[in-house]
Amino acid sequence: MPVERIENLPAGTRLFLDANIFVYAFLGHSNECQGLLGRCATEQVLGITTLDVVNEVTHRMSLPRVLAKASLRESASETYEVSGAKSLN
Numbered sequence: 173m174p175v176e177r178i179e180n181l182p183a184g185t186r187l188f189l190d191a192n193i194f195v196y197a198f199l200g201h202s203n204e205c206q207g208l209l210g211r212c213a214t215e216q217v218l219g220i221t222t223l224d225v226v227n228e229v230t231h232r233m234s235l236p237r238v239l240a241k242a243s244l245r246e247s248a249s250e251t252y253e254v255s256g257a258k259s260l261n
Contacts, residue, residue, distance in 0.1 A: 184218070185217045186220060189208075194225070198229075
């Protein structure tokens with residue numbers, strides 16, 4: 173059944189939720205994705221996903237934090253090396 177917009181999905185529709193739906197909703201990039209997850213939460217539509225999708229979303233959501241920490245460590249390491257102290261690496 174073709175639907176032009178996510179918010180027009182009929183009540184009771186079952187659909188597969190890919191990682192992008194979660195990522196766009198969590199990052200605030202898509203009001204449509206947030207609305208879809210809201211409709212799933214209130215059981216207006218039935219969203220189905222897999223553990224692989226949950227793992228991908230978890231990875232994609234944590235990646236910026238991990239990269240930021242790595243960047244801070246690298247900056248701290250360079251600072252220590254410049255000042256003559258031993259690096260933590």
